[in-house]
Amino acid sequence: MPPKRARTPAKKTDDEEPVKVRADALAPTLDLAEQIYGQLDRGEIPRMRLPLRTKQNISFQSREGVWKLGRAMGTRSARKLDGALMLLRTFYLVDFINEMAREGKTSTLRELYYISEAWEDAKFHGEDESNLLIEDLEVMCERLREDFRLHPEENGASVIGDLTIKERNRKGVVKKINCRDDVGDGGYSLPFNVEKEKIEFVSTNAKFLIAIECGGMVDRLAENGFDEQHDAILLHLKGQPARSTRRFLRRASEELKLPVVVFTDGDPWSFRIFASVAYGAIKTAHLSSYLATPSAEFLGVTASDIENYDLPHDKLSEQDIRALQAELTDPRFGTAEWRAEIELMLKNGKKAEQQSLAKYGLNYVTEHYLPEKLTEMGVL
Amino acid sequence: MSPPPTIAQQLAAKQREISVAEFFERNRQILGFDNPQRALLTTVKEGVDNGLDACDEARILPDILVEISKETDDRLRVAVTDSGPGILRREIPNVFARLLYGSRFHSNRQARGQQGIGISAAVLYANLTTARPARVTSKVEEEEAAHVLELVIDTQKNQPRVVSEDVTLWDSPHGTRVELVLKARYVRGRQSPYEYLRGTAIVNPHARIVLVEPDGTRVTFERASTDLPPVAKETLPHPYGLELGELGYLLKASKRSGLAEFLTKDLQGVSARTARELLAAAGLTNSAPPASVSGDEQDRLLRALHDAPLIAPSPEGLSPIGSILIKRGLRNVLGELRPEFYCPPVSRPPKVHAGFPFMVEVGLVYGGGLPADQPVQILRFANRVPLLFQQGACAITNAISNLDWRRYGLDQKGGSGLPSGPALILVHVASTKVPFTNEAKEAVAEDPEIDKELTLALQAAARHLRTHISRKSRRDFASEKFAIIQRILPKLAEKTSHLVGKGVPDLTPVITRIMDIVNVETPFESDKNGVRAKVEVTNYTPRTRVLELFVEIPPDVFPLAVFEPVPDGVEAALGRAWWTLPKLGPNGRTALSFSFPPKTDVEANDLDWYVAGIDEAHILGAEPLPGDWDVRLPRTIVEAAEAAAADAAANGATGEEEVDYDAAEASAHTSEED
Numbered sequence A: 001m002p003p004k005r006a007r008t009p010a011k012k013t014d015d016e017e018p019v020k021v022r023a024d025a026l027a028p029t030l031d032l033a034e035q036i037y038g039q040l041d042r043g044e045i046p047r048m049r050l051p052l053r054t055k056q057n058i059s060f061q062s063r064e065g066v067w068k069l070g071r072a073m074g075t076r077s078a079r080k081l082d083g084a085l086m087l088l089r090t091f092y093l094v095d096f097i098n099e100m101a102r103e104g105k106t107s108t109l110r111e112l113y114y115i116s117e118a119w120e121d122a123k124f125h126g127e128d129e130s131n132l133l134i135e136d137l138e139v140m141c142e143r144l145r146e147d148f149r150l151h152p153e154e155n156g157a158s159v160i161g162d163l164t165i166k167e168r169n170r171k172g173v174v175k176k177i178n179c180r181d182d183v184g185d186g187g188y189s190l191p192f193n194v195e196k197e198k199i200e201f202v203s204t205n206a207k208f209l210i211a212i213e214c215g216g217m218v219d220r221l222a223e224n225g226f227d228e229q230h231d232a233i234l235l236h237l238k239g240q241p242a243r244s245t246r247r248f249l250r251r252a253s254e255e256l257k258l259p260v261v262v263f264t265d266g267d268p269w270s271f272r273i274f275a276s277v278a279y280g281a282i283k284t285a286h287l288s289s290y291l292a293t294p295s296a297e298f299l300g301v302t303a304s305d306i307e308n309y310d311l312p313h314d315k316l317s318e319q320d321i322r323a324l325q326a327e328l329t330d331p332r333f334g335t336a337e338w339r340a341e342i343e344l345m346l347k348n349g350k351k352a353e354q355q356s357l358a359k360y361g362l363n364y365v366t367e368h369y370l371p372e373k374l375t376e377m378g379v380l
Numbered sequence B: 001m002s003p004p005p006t007i008a009q010q011l012a013a014k015q016r017e018i019s020v021a022e023f024f025e026r027n028r029q030i031l032g033f034d035n036p037q038r039a040l041l042t043t044v045k046e047g048v049d050n051g052l053d054a055c056d057e058a059r060i061l062p063d064i065l066v067e068i069s070k071e072t073d074d075r076l077r078v079a080v081t082d083s084g085p086g087i088l089r090r091e092i093p094n095v096f097a098r099l100l101y102g103s104r105f106h107s108n109r110q111a112r113g114q115q116g117i118g119i120s121a122a123v124l125y126a127n128l129t130t131a132r133p134a135r136v137t138s139k140v141e142e143e144e145a146a147h148v149l150e151l152v153i154d155t156q157k158n159q160p161r162v163v164s165e166d167v168t169l170w171d172s173p174h175g176t177r178v179e180l181v182l183k184a185r186y187v188r189g190r191q192s193p194y195e196y197l198r199g200t201a202i203v204n205p206h207a208r209i210v211l212v213e214p215d216g217t218r219v220t221f222e223r224a225s226t227d228l229p230p231v232a233k234e235t236l237p238h239p240y241g242l243e244l245g246e247l248g249y250l251l252k253a254s255k256r257s258g259l260a261e262f263l264t265k266d267l268q269g270v271s272a273r274t275a276r277e278l279l280a281a282a283g284l285t286n287s288a289p290p291a292s293v294s295g296d297e298q299d300r301l302l303r304a305l306h307d308a309p310l311i312a313p314s315p316e317g318l319s320p321i322g323s324i325l326i327k328r329g330l331r332n333v334l335g336e337l338r339p340e341f342y343c344p345p346v347s348r349p350p351k352v353h354a355g356f357p358f359m360v361e362v363g364l365v366y367g368g369g370l371p372a373d374q375p376v377q378i379l380r381f382a383n384r385v386p387l388l389f390q391q392g393a394c395a396i397t398n399a400i401s402n403l404d405w406r407r408y409g410l411d412q413k414g415g416s417g418l419p420s421g422p423a424l425i426l427v428h429v430a431s432t433k434v435p436f437t438n439e440a441k442e443a444v445a446e447d448p449e450i451d452k453e454l455t456l457a458l459q460a461a462a463r464h465l466r467t468h469i470s471r472k473s474r475r476d477f478a479s480e481k482f483a484i485i486q487r488i489l490p491k492l493a494e495k496t497s498h499l500v501g502k503g504v505p506d507l508t509p510v511i512t513r514i515m516d517i518v519n520v521e522t523p524f525e526s527d528k529n530g531v532r533a534k535v536e537v538t539n540y541t542p543r544t545r546v547l548e549l550f551v552e553i554p555p556d557v558f559p560l561a562v563f564e565p566v567p568d569g570v571e572a573a574l575g576r577a578w579w580t581l582p583k584l585g586p587n588g589r590t591a592l593s594f595s596f597p598p599k600t601d602v603e604a605n606d607l608d609w610y611v612a613g614i615d616e617a618h619i620l621g622a623e624p625l626p627g628d629w630d631v632r633l634p635r636t637i638v639e640a641a642e643a644a645a646a647d648a649a650a651n652g653a654t655g656e657e658e659v660d661y662d663a664a665e666a667s668a669h670t671s672e673e674d
C-alpha cells in the first residue's frame, strides 16, 4: 500500500500560483466516517482494520530497497474500551482537520494536543498518543499528515554547501538561495515542508552529501572548509532526524543523484539514526518509500574505527547493551555487515563520540579520518 | 431452708489447690512477664480473660473496663473491672494470691483460663517489681457491699497474705475489679493492650470493652450482639486425653465402689462392655476400690484405656463463636476499613485431638482499606483469646503458609509462605484443651488432627474468596462495557453522523451486541424509616428474554418483607420469593421493589438474587438459579433458555479471532525510536 501524495507536484510553468489542497485530500477521512456510520446503522460493533506497525510486521522490499509494512492486520474495535476510545478520537481528529481545511488553517502537533483538551473522554494524554493516531490515519487514508494540515514545530535541520534551491516562503514569494553563499554560519534551515511545491532543487556542484549527528562536528567541518575542499554538502541531523530531514535526504539522493553518507557517534543509538535514514523507521514504515534513502551508507564511527584509530571511549552501559541486543533482532539490521558490526561492538564493550577524533588535533577529522574513510567507501 | 447456691458459691466449691508455686518466682518469662511491655499486656490479658470467663459461666453480658494510668516513669497502674458474678470473700485471697489455684483445671470445657496460674502470676509480678499489694474489689449479688482486699503472695509458702481489708459500696449488683501497680511500659500498635482488646472484641461480639489509655484516650469496642455464646457444658475427662498423674488423681478422688463403675461414670466414652474387656486386658479386677489402685496398675490401666476402642469425646464442652457472630464481630471492628468482601465464615464440625474435642473456625475479609501490597493480616485465636506472640511458631500460621493461595487469588511467592494482598484471615481454634507451645499460651502447637481441620477450613474460606475475586473481575469487565455504551458510543455515533451528514442511528442493536448481558441492579437503602430497595433488570442482550427472578432472604425477616408487585410464588420457610418477569426485548427494562419496616435487622448482603432462564455468562448482579432449588419453572422460561443456549452454541463457531490492534502496538512499544 504505497502512500500516495495528494498534492500535485508544482508545475514548472505556474511557479507563482499559491498551492491549494486538492479537493479529495480529505475524502478518505470521510470514507472512514461513512464506514463506521454504516456499521452503527447496521447494528454491527464498530471496528477498523489497520496494518500492525510492529517490528514483527515490517518486511524488506528489495525492489525499493526499504523496509515496509507487512500484511499483518490488527482490529480496533469498540468491543474494548481502548479501541472504542481510539475510534472516538479518530473522528474528533477527522472532524478537526476537515474544519481546518474549510477555514484554510494548519496546526502544529502541539496545538492539536491542546485542541484535544475539549474532546473530554477522547482527549490525548500526551503527544505520543496524538502522533500515533495521526500515523494511523495516514496509513488508513493513504495520505500524509501534511495533507491533514498537521505539522511539527520547525526543527530545521541545517544544510551547508554549494546547493542552490528555490524556496517559496510564507508569503508565497519564491526565493533563490545558495546554501553556502546566501546563508549565515548556521547554514540553510530546512522548513517542515520540503516538498517540491515548497523547495525546488536548482543546481549543485557537490559530489556527495554528508549527514552528521552532532552540531559541533558540522561546525568543525565548516570551519576547516571541508565542504569546499571536497565538494560536499554538510547536513546536520540534529539527533534522531525529523521527517522533513529524511525527506530532504531522500529527494537529494534521488533528484540530485548525490551519494549520501552518514557520520555519527559510534554507539547503538547512532546505529538507529542511520537505520531510520537509510531503511525507514518502524513506526513510519508505511512511509518508507517516501522517507527512506536506501542508498545511504554508514561512514562511522564504527566499532572497528574505535580500535583502528585508538579513540577515547566509554564502556557500554547496561542500556547500550540491551539496545544492541534489540538491534540484533531488528530486521533492518539483518545484514551480515551490520550483524558483524553490532557483535564487534558488544564484544569490545566500547563506544565513542565523533568528536573524540579531536584527540589527534582539530584538523585530524578533515585531513585524515574522513578522506581515508571516504576513499575506502569509494566516494572520494 | 437454704437458698440454692449462687454461681459464685458453685465456683468456689470447685476451687482447690493444684500444685506448688515457688518455682515460678524464678521463671516469670515463661508466664509472659519477661519485659515491661509484655508484662503489661499479660496482666491486662489475665484480668480480661478471667472477667470474660466468669461472665460466660454466669450467663452475664460482659462489660469490661481496662484502665491504664501512669504511676511513675516506669510504673503503671492497671485496673480491670468486669461485670461478672463476683467472688466470695473467702475465695478472694486464694484466687488472686495463690498460684495454681483455679476452678478450671479439671473442668473439661472450653474456657480461656485453664491452668489456675494467670491472675496470681500477674499479682506476683506486681508484688515483685513494685512491692505494692494487689487491690481486689469484688461484690456478689447476694451481699450488700463489696469487699476490698489488699493482697500479697508469700512466695515461700505459695500462700496469700491479706495486707488490709475493708468494705465499700459498689454501684452495680455484681462484679470484680483488680488493681495492680507494676513495672511496665505502654505502647500502642503491635502486641499492645489495644491490639489484644480489639482482637478480643472481634471474637466476643457479645462483650462491651472499654480501654482508657495512660494519656486519657478512651477506646470503646461496642457490643455487636446481645446473644450470649452457647454454654460450654462441663464434660467428664476422656481417657484418650489422660496422663498418668491425672488418672491417679481421678482414681484417688473417686467415690465409686469399683473400677468398672469408675471407668463408665467418672470418665466419658467407656461403655460397660469395653470397661469389662479392658480391665481384663490390664489384668485388674472390678472389685478393687479406685483409690486403692497401685502405681503399676494405674500404668497398665492407662495403656489399656489408650488401646481400647472408645466413643469419641463429646463436643458439648465446646463454645464456638459461630459464623454469624464471626461476621458481626469482624464488621463491628473493621467497619472503618470498608472491606469490600466478608467471606461467609467457615465453622468446621467438631473433631478430636489427643482425646480432646476441638473445632476450627475461619473468617476472611478482603479489599477496601486493607493494604494490598503487604502480607495478609492474620488474627489468631484460641478459645476466644487473641494470640499476639510467636506468630511464626504457630500451627495456625503454618497452615496458612502451606496453602497455595495463588490458586485463590492472592499473591504468594512460590506458592508457600504468607500470602500477600488486601486480606485479613481470622482463625479460631476452640478446644477443651488447646495444645499450646508454652505456658504463656502464645501459639497453638502442631497436631496432625488440628492441622487437617485448619487446612480444610482455610480452603473453604479461600474458595469463597476466589469466587468473589472472579465475580469482581466480571463486574470490572462489565463496568468497562458500561463506559463504552454510555459515554463513548453515543459520541461516536454523533461524530460520524455529523461527518457524513445523516441522522444518528438507533444504537440499541450495537449496545446489546457489546454488552450481551442481563444486568440486575439491586440498590439498597436503609434509614430510620426502614429499608427500601428497587430491583432493576435490564436486558442488554440482542435477544428477547423471558426470565424468572428469585430472592432468598433470611427466613426470620422474610415475613416482614413487603414486595411490589406481589411475588408469583413464595416459600416462606426457606425465605424465598420469585417472579416471572415480563418479556424483555433488547435494551428492555423492568423493575420491582420491596421494603422492610424500621429496625429490621437485614442488610443488602443478606439478600441473594438468582435468575432462571439464562446462563452464567450472560447475567450480571445475580447468580443463575442453583440446581438444588427444585422449583418448577414456567414452560416459557425453560423454552426461551433452551433456544438461547442453542443459538449461542450455533454462533460460537463463527466467533472470529482477531489481533487487537492497540494491544499489539502497546506490547511492541519498547525502546523503539520514533
Ligand SMILES: Nc1ncnc2c1ncn2[C@@H]1O[C@H](COP(=O)(O)OP(=O)(O)OP(=O)(O)O)[C@@H](O)[C@H]1O
Binding pocket: B011, B046, B050, B051, B054, B082, B084, B085, B086, B087, B095, B101, B102, B103, B104, B105, B112, B113, B114, B115, B116, B117, B118, B119, B120, B176
Ligand atoms: N474476675 C473473676 N470473676 C470470677 N471468678 C474469677 C475471676 N478471676 C478469677 N476467678 C476465679 O479464679 C480462678 C483462678 O484464676 P486464674 O486466672 O488464676 O486461673 P484460670 O483462669 O483458671 O487459668 P489460667 O491460668 O489459664 O488463667 C479461676 O479459675 C476462676 O474460678
Ligand SMILES: [Mg+2]
Binding pocket: B046, B049, B050, B112, B113, B114, B117, B118, B119
Ligand atoms: Mg485466668
